[in-house]
Amino acid sequence: MATVTVRLPGLLSRFTEGDRxxxxxxxxxxxxxxxxxxxxxxxxxxxxxxxxDLRAHLRVVHNGEPxxxxxxxxxxxxxxxxVTILQAVSGG
Amino acid sequence: MSRVxxxxxxxxxxxxxxxxxxxxxxxxxxxxxxxxxxxDLYYDRPTDRLYGAVGHFVYGSTxxxxxxxxxxxxxxxxxxAYPEESDRELNQVWTIVPSPHDPxxxxxxxxxxxxxxxxxxxxxxxxVSGLNDHGTRDQWFPxxxxxxxxxxxxxxxxxxRMWVGISAVGVFRTVDGGDTWTLxxxxxxxxxxxxAEGPVGSCVHRVVLDPTDPERLFQQNHRGVFRSADGAxxxxxxxxxxxxxxGFPMVVHPSDPGTLYTVPLESDERRMAIDGRPAVYRSSDAxxxxxxxxxxxxxxxxxxxxxxxxxxxxxxxVGVYVGTTGGDVYASNDAGDSWAPIDCRLPRIFSLNAVVLx
Numbered sequence: 303m304a305t306v307t308v309r310l311p312g313l314l315s316r317f318t319e320g321d322r323x324x325x326x327x328x329x330x331x332x333x334x335x336x337x338x339x340x341x342x343x344x345x346x347x348x349x350x351x352x353x354x355d356l357r358a359h360l361r362v363v364h365n366g367e368p369x370x371x372x373x374x375x376x377x378x379x380x381x382x383x384x385v386t387i388l389q390a391v392s393g394g
Numbered sequence: 395m396s397r398v399x400x401x402x403x404x405x406x407x408x409x410x411x412x413x414x415x416x417x418x419x420x421x422x423x424x425x426x427x428x429x430x431x432x433x434d435l436y437y438d439r440p441t442d443r444l445y446g447a448v449g450h451f452v453y454g455s456t457x458x459x460x461x462x463x464x465x466x467x468x469x470x471x472x473x474x475a476y477p478e479e480s481d482r483e484l485n486q487v488w489t490i491v492p493s494p495h496d497p498x499x500x501x502x503x504x505x506x507x508x509x510x511x512x513x514x515x516x517x518x519x520x521x522v523s524g525l526n527d528h529g530t531r532d533q534w535f536p537x538x539x540x541x542x543x544x545x546x547x548x549x550x551x552x553x554x555r556m557w558v559g560i561s562a563v564g565v566f567r568t569v570d571g572g573d574t575w576t577l578x579x580x581x582x583x584x585x586x587x588x589x590a591e592g593p594v595g596s597c598v599h600r601v602v603l604d605p606t607d608p609e610r611l612f613q614q615n616h617r618g619v620f621r622s623a624d625g626a627x628x629x630x631x632x633x634x635x636x637x638x639x640x641g642f643p644m645v646v647h648p649s650d651p652g653t654l655y656t657v658p659l660e661s662d663e664r665r666m667a668i669d670g671r672p673a674v675y676r677s678s679d680a681x682x683x684x685x686x687x688x689x690x691x692x693x694x695x696x697x698x699x700x701x702x703x704x705x706x707x708x709x710x711x712v713g714v715y716v717g718t719t720g721g722d723v724y725a726s727n728d729a730g731d732s733w734a735p736i737d738c739r740l741p742r743i744f745s746l747n748a749v750v751l752x
Contacts, residue, residue: 313429313453316467344469348453352476352483359452389452 426464503543581629632681643704690733717743
């Protein structure tokens with residue numbers, strides 16, 4: 303179990319009293335999301351769609367590298383890692 | 395002294411516009427939920443709670459509420475949602491409507507079209523499957539604004555009787571508390587005349603109920619303005635005297651039977667004030683005749699008013715309010731005789747609701 307930082311998009315920080323990051327203990331990237339939703343259940347409908355998939359316009363980045371959440375089960379994380387949830391942007 | 399709250403749901407948050415009973419000057423509070431789409435707001439008088447139909451194209455849609463008029467919000471434990479095995483997507487909670495018979499019961503209309511009910515003041519929601527899985531469901535198709543359930547009416551005298559409006563499907567009615575529903579489109583035209591004749595396909599834009607007579611309903615439809623005198627068993631056209639059959643909003647005077655307001659727009663293709671000259675139309679005889687009102691409205695403006703962006707309050711004389719997609723709000727404190735802009739320009743306005751507090 304490693305202590306990691308999860309960074310949230312700005313609009314979702316209203317569910318964490320304004321904090322853009324959540325510190326939690328997890329073993330894998332997928333586990334990280336489980337722990338995040340345990341800590342902040344209100345995030346679930348905003349991160350995952352009705353099929354339980356990560357919403358289409360969100361991306362997950364682990365220490366700067368894109369991660370496919372559907373295949374991240376075994377992607378271990380180390381103490382001090384950062385998992386970032388990015389909102390897709392477009393335009394200028 | 396009364397104070398009036400005008401609740402504005404917009405593309406980028408909720409705004410609360412506040413005035414005294416004269417309704418001559420307004421203070422603007424907000425944006426609350428800044429950055430989030432707020433399709434509708436409902437103020438629950440018994441609990442002083444403000445409910446929001448909140449969404450975002452990235453983050454989905456939920457029901458939320460505020461106990462301090464919008465400053466802080468709490469999210470429903472279980473917002474309306476289609477089951478995971480369903481092929482339907484809940485894109486937006488579109489409207490939130492209370493039951494006049496039970497203070498714990500709220501209804502929500504959503505896109506993709508469906509009706510949900512909460513029996514615990516909005517904390518958890520369940521699907522009204524008698525409607526959502528109606529036998530005509532595979533024939534439902536969207537209007538330009540989506541396949542949405544936007545109008546929910548509950549008979550004030552009979553908790554088992556309700557109506558809903560779905561675009562572009564029609565009006566449904568239940569008389570058994572929501573277990574079974576019948577399509578009530580008799581007298582309406584189909585949105586597309588090339589459609590095969592069938593029960594669905596009438597693009598109802600807004601349905602309202604005369605608060606003094608639950609047999610009388612009115613609707614602005616894609617194909618005209620209609621009235622029912624028999625609880626939606628049948629509809630008759632009442633748009634003679636209007637400059638256009640097209641438009642979205644419609645509101646009914648809360649205590650003066652047969653007085654209603656609408657904002658006709660120019661054609662399906664253009665959807666803006668006719669000839670760039672905005673006007674509110676008022677009927678005092680349940681739609682048999684209409685009066686054009688332009689006093690105080692802009693002389694030249696190609697504005698658009700969406701289906702829920704018109705409201706009435708409950709003062710005497712009644713206040714009437716119109717919000718535009720350009721973010722302007724026009725208010726009348728004399729039952730619609732004259733209008734004045736409220737000093738603000740909001741994001742695109744989806745809904746207005748007026749509340750009078752003592």
